[in-house]
Amino acid sequence: MVKKSTKGAVAILALIPIVFVVFLFLIKVLWGWVIPDLFPGAVEQGLIAENISLATAGKLSLFMVVLFAFKSGN
Numbered sequence: 001m002v003k004k005s006t007k008g009a010v011a012i013l014a015l016i017p018i019v020f021v022v023f024l025f026l027i028k029v030l031w032g033w034v035i036p037d038l039f040p041g042a043v044e045q046g047l048i049a050e051n052i053s054l055a056t057a058g059k060l061s062l063f064m065v066v067l068f069a070f071k072s073g074n
Contacts, residue, residue: 031052
């Protein structure tokens with residue numbers, strides 16, 4: 001018989017990738033919603049991408065994690 005704590009740990013481990021993908025999707029959607037309004041000229045000139053891929057959202061997420069890690073390390 002599987003203990004309740006083991007079931008809970010398995011449920012949390014199964015939830016982590018789902019939360020990660022949802023987070024990447026939110027970054028992607030927010031980028032497409034906010035960036036063209038903030039930098040319309042740069043988007044029209046092609047200096048800033050209007051939309052980003054999930055892979056790029058992952059890179060941006062990793063960059064933010066590193067920045068916040070350095071900030072909280074003080």
